[in-house]
Amino acid sequence: MDDKIALRGNKEEMVDGAHYTLTDEGKKYLVPAPAAIVHPRFCGGKRKLRDLTGATPPIGDGVGSQVLVTYTYDIVEAPAWFNNAAIQKMFANDLIDVSKPSVGRARLELTKDGWSAPD
Structure with a gap:
């Protein structure tokens, strides 16, 4: 549903937008x-x-x-919505293309048990 939403929480600066309600399935994948x-x-x-x-x-x-x-990595066990055309179009700048390898960086620390990514 299209309506006016506050830009960056500023109620004086309203822009065209949309509000969504997550399904229970969608809530499983939300990172707060x-x-x-x-x-x-x-x-x-x-x-x-x-x-x-x-x-x-x-x-x-x-x-x-x-x-x-x-490092390079592949996304495995991606949920079905990753391949939904409407989702891909709407979030084109945010979704990783799971059809090709991605690049990542990580800091590793040597522990008594070997190299590990710190929490």
Whole structure:
């Protein structure tokens, strides 16, 4: 349903927009704002490592040392709505193209059990 919505929460600055109500299925994939860092987002599927493509030299020695790695990954077990044409069109800038590998970066820390991504 199209109507006027507040731009960035500013009720004095109204723009054309739409309001949506999530279904129970949609709620399963919603990542709330604090966990999503900036704004709520949807997340579906899992990352499957394809290849480590680079790493910085370790900072520090032994347990506690850190590296920044670059890697490629595939999205597996993506929900059916990932392939819905209307969703893809509406969120074209936000959805990952699951038909090709994506690139990611992560900070890893050496623990007594090996390299691990810190929480």
